[in-house]
Amino acid sequence: MKMLTTQISGLLQRIIGNNEDSIEETARLLAQATIGEGQVILACFGEMKAVQLVATEGVDKLVGAVTYKPGMKIGSEDRVWIFTRSSRDEEALSLARTLADEFIPFAAVSSQNAEDNELAELAMTYISTGLTRGLLPGEDGNRIVEPQALAALFIYEAVKISYDEMVSEDY
Numbered sequence: 001m002k003m004l005t006t007q008i009s010g011l012l013q014r015i016i017g018n019n020e021d022s023i024e025e026t027a028r029l030l031a032q033a034t035i036g037e038g039q040v041i042l043a044c045f046g047e048m049k050a051v052q053l054v055a056t057e058g059v060d061k062l063v064g065a066v067t068y069k070p071g072m073k074i075g076s077e078d079r080v081w082i083f084t085r086s087s088r089d090e091e092a093l094s095l096a097r098t099l100a101d102e103f104i105p106f107a108a109v110s111s112q113n114a115e116d117n118e119l120a121e122l123a124m125t126y127i128s129t130g131l132t133r134g135l136l137p138g139e140d141g142n143r144i145v146e147p148q149a150l151a152a153l154f155i156y157e158a159v160k161i162s163y164d165e166m167v168s169e170d171y
Helices: 002-035 048-057 090-101 118-122 148-168
Strands: 038-046 065-066 080-083 106-110 125-128
Touching: 002 038, 002 080, 002 106, 002 125, 002 148, 038 048, 048 065, 048 080, 048 148, 065 118, 080 090, 090 106, 090 118, 118 125
Parallel strands: 038 065, 038 080, 080 106, 106 125
Antiparallel strands: none
């Protein structure tokens, strides 16, 4: 357990260290919708739906947040926040391409770094969890424990702190 705690602590520190500016930029991007006439649309795929649940049904909800549903109308006043384990997820990439084609600003979170990453290139802001393999060595030599949802929730909470400060001035 001590090794797991150490590895998770290191992961969270790396996320903040590598993405501090992107976290602030993401909060600013999302706040544009809330301060204006739009909404923050959370498009979460796979286990990243944990973020959507916390943001829309948790005790401390994200002001102005709604859940993405395929086919929903998304306007230029809205901002979309995509969460996916892999930047190669076809469903997430399809949404990102559509948003980019329609000039709708969006933010994205996935495990891959921004280099050679179409999702990162399409997004206005991009945050990487940096989690591309397990944190611990397993008994068979393979890496185990990939806390993608935990990393995504940490990013969500980091962005939400700045976001709440921005939108509270207007409410």
